[in-house]
Amino acid sequence: MEQKIAVKVDDLTVAYNYKPVLWDIDLEIPEGVLMAIVGPNGAGKSTLIKAILGILKPIAGSVSIYEKPYEKQRSLVAYVPQKGSVDWDFPTTALDVVMMGTYGSLGWIKRPGQKEKKAALEALEKVGMLPFKSRQISQLSGGQQQRIFLARALVQDASIYFMDEPFQGVDATTEIAIINILKELRKAGKTVIVVHHDLQTVPEYFDWVTFLNVKKIATGPVKDIFNDDNLTKTYGINYKVSIQE
Amino acid sequence: MSNAQIEIQLIASLVAIACAIPGTFLVLRKMAMISDAISHSILPGIVVGFFITQDLNSPLLILLAALTGVITVVLVERIQKTGLVKEDTAIGLVFPALFSIGVIMIAKNANDVHLDVDAVLLGELAFAPFDRLFISGTDVGPKSLWIIGSILVITVGLLIAFFKELKVSTFDAGLAASLGFSPALIHYGLMTVSSVTTVGAFDAVGAILVVALMIAPAASAYLLTTDLKKMLGLAIVFGVLSAISGYWFAHWLDASIAGSITTMLGVLFLIMYLFAPSKGLIAVIYREKQQRIEVSLLTFLLHLRNHDDERERHVNHLNEHINWQKVRSKTVLDLALKNNMIDINNKIVSLTSKGDEFTSQAIDYIITNEDAQIEDMKDDFFLFRG
Numbered sequence: 001m002e003q004k005i006a007v008k009v010d011d012l013t014v015a016y017n018y019k020p021v022l023w024d025i026d027l028e029i030p031e032g033v034l035m036a037i038v039g040p041n042g043a044g045k046s047t048l049i050k051a052i053l054g055i056l057k058p059i060a061g062s063v064s065i066y067e068k069p070y071e072k073q074r075s076l077v078a079y080v081p082q083k084g085s086v087d088w089d090f091p092t093t094a095l096d097v098v099m100m101g102t103y104g105s106l107g108w109i110k111r112p113g114q115k116e117k118k119a120a121l122e123a124l125e126k127v128g129m130l131p132f133k134s135r136q137i138s139q140l141s142g143g144q145q146q147r148i149f150l151a152r153a154l155v156q157d158a159s160i161y162f163m164d165e166p167f168q169g170v171d172a173t174t175e176i177a178i179i180n181i182l183k184e185l186r187k188a189g190k191t192v193i194v195v196h197h198d199l200q201t202v203p204e205y206f207d208w209v210t211f212l213n214v215k216k217i218a219t220g221p222v223k224d225i226f227n228d229d230n231l232t233k234t235y236g237i238n239y240k241v242s243i244q245e
Numbered sequence: 246m247s248n249a250q251i252e253i254q255l256i257a258s259l260v261a262i263a264c265a266i267p268g269t270f271l272v273l274r275k276m277a278m279i280s281d282a283i284s285h286s287i288l289p290g291i292v293v294g295f296f297i298t299q300d301l302n303s304p305l306l307i308l309l310a311a312l313t314g315v316i317t318v319v320l321v322e323r324i325q326k327t328g329l330v331k332e333d334t335a336i337g338l339v340f341p342a343l344f345s346i347g348v349i350m351i352a353k354n355a356n357d358v359h360l361d362v363d364a365v366l367l368g369e370l371a372f373a374p375f376d377r378l379f380i381s382g383t384d385v386g387p388k389s390l391w392i393i394g395s396i397l398v399i400t401v402g403l404l405i406a407f408f409k410e411l412k413v414s415t416f417d418a419g420l421a422a423s424l425g426f427s428p429a430l431i432h433y434g435l436m437t438v439s440s441v442t443t444v445g446a447f448d449a450v451g452a453i454l455v456v457a458l459m460i461a462p463a464a465s466a467y468l469l470t471t472d473l474k475k476m477l478g479l480a481i482v483f484g485v486l487s488a489i490s491g492y493w494f495a496h497w498l499d500a501s502i503a504g505s506i507t508t509m510l511g512v513l514f515l516i517m518y519l520f521a522p523s524k525g526l527i528a529v530i531y532r533e534k535q536q537r538i539e540v541s542l543l544t545f546l547l548h549l550r551n552h553d554d555e556r557e558r559h560v561n562h563l564n565e566h567i568n569w570q571k572v573r574s575k576t577v578l579d580l581a582l583k584n585n586m587i588d589i590n591n592k593i594v595s596l597t598s599k600g601d602e603f604t605s606q607a608i609d610y611i612i613t614n615e616d617a618q619i620e621d622m623k624d625d626f627f628l629f630r631g
């Protein structure tokens with residue numbers, strides 16, 4: 001049976017000040033995979049996600065989500081930015097941040113109501129943060145802040161989830177809690193794409209992987225392509241990872 | 246109070262409200278200096294607008310001058326984007342250049358324009374009631390009041406309509422973009438409102454006070470609340486309070502109204518900076534002192550747990566063993582007793598079961614850095630309040 005393609009990237013090139021950070025990327029992400037994007041610092045991992053989501057404008061190439069441009073498919077996509085990209089001293093509560101996930105379906109001007117609040121509370125419950133709903137976000141630990149971001153993505157009830165380093169600066173318990181939720185999403189037929197740093201955990205957490213270093217090195221099932229050859233090509237040094245069976 | 250006095254206070258209050266609203270978002274976006282740039286660089290816009298309209302209160306002049314404000318923002322961003330200078334440098338380059346063009350234009354045409362540099366910097370609030378608006382011959386009040394009133398109505402309307410969009414794009418521009426709320430559109434919308442407000446308030450309060458009215462109330466409110474709506478509300482209240490108290494301060498001193506209002510804004514911020522309940526300087530110092538004591542307490546409890554030997558747990562020996570002075574030892578001992586964490590029998594100190602449990606939890610927390618375990622302890626101790 002032919003698997004549906006959730007995200008298709010064609011000849012994508014992105015530059016900052018005319019210096020390419022992503023060069024001619026072709027990528028097909030099948031529906032229902034839990035995929036890691038790995039690569040060294042400055043490889044363009046976050047940039048790839050931002051370009052797919054239209055946050056950055058590519059200088060060449062195109063992106064489609066289920067065969068249509070992203071602008072027409074926003075409601076199918078949820079995004080978790082890097083935790084460090086926002087100011088956690090912003091005067092707002094955990095619940096309010098999660099509610100922001102509902103803004104997309106509301107569109108301009110319309111305000112969130114009881115239905116949106118209920119959805120946000122359910123998402124908080126799912127990530128184990130319901131007791132913290134009224135807490136100001138600066139009063140949360142790094143792991144809790146990441147869970148709030150995850151809840152905000154869950155509330156969007158999307159088909160495809162993009163997450164930029166969701167495990168950065170979180171404790172071990174939170175990491176396990178997050179990966180379990182991601183695995184549940186996959187089980188429900190969602191596609192999950194994660195920028196990931198810890199190569200050791202790739203085989204354990206993910207079933208699909210993309211190696212990226214300005215250019216795409218390889219993409220495919222972890223069991224087929226997560227090997228020393230591709231790691232060396234991506235990281236430029238003789239990289240060896242013991243793959244746990 | 247005379248009519249003129251009431252009108253002046255009303256104008257000052259409306260200006261304060263109109264400034265506090267965009268000001269709150271500028272402060273949260275860390276763009277306070279942009280308002281300084283806008284307030285100065287709209288000067289050439291006002292002068293050119295005056296040449297064209299010959300009326301300082303014409304809506305066209307306001308739009309022209311506001312456009313200069315937006316151009317300022319664009320220029321700053323352009324220069325910054327080259328990567329050759331940082332944002333604050335770009336601001337420092339753009340607005341003095343534009344402002345000086347305005348100053349030269351005023352000086353060259355001093356006879357034609359009833360604008361002078363003093364008025365530009367400090368405003369002429371005291372004269373605002375003299376310039377009246379007549380509708381078919383009837384006096385309906387000072388022109389400034391109508392201008393700033395109209396701007397305020399538009400600002401409040403936009404705030405109510407786009408509150409959610411402003412909030413999400415200010416907090417997380419990346420998310421806003423992915424949801425389809427163009428952060429650039431909202432950014433320039435906010436810049437336009439800030440520019441229009443600045444121009445509208447300019448005539449009444451001048452370039453320097455406009456900045457103070459945008460930033461100081463929002464910065465004071467930020468120290469008091471963790472809720473965006475409350476922050477907006479408090480900023481408005483602080484702005485109006487400063488405007489009215491500043492007016493009477495000036496009345497009493499027989500001095501500049503604009504200067505007095507700005508002084509009041511400064512005093513208000515200083516009070517909040519010192520006395521705000523959780524973010525104020527005094528609260529922070531108090532909290533740090535508490536934390537020091539509690540770290541000592543924990544050290545003390547840990548010492549008790551690690552030593553079964555009675556000699557190590559004798560009250561007198563503790564001073565020497567943990568190497569503290571008398572006062573500190575006593576404070577810590579009292580704190581531990583008060584919380585039922587220790588027993589003292591014949592001057593031998595021992596942990597109670599509560600003390601033992603507390604110590605284990607605290608150590609666990611410090612080692613694993615997991616918050617969930619110490620939720621219940623947070624109320625009793627400052628140490629874990631982050």
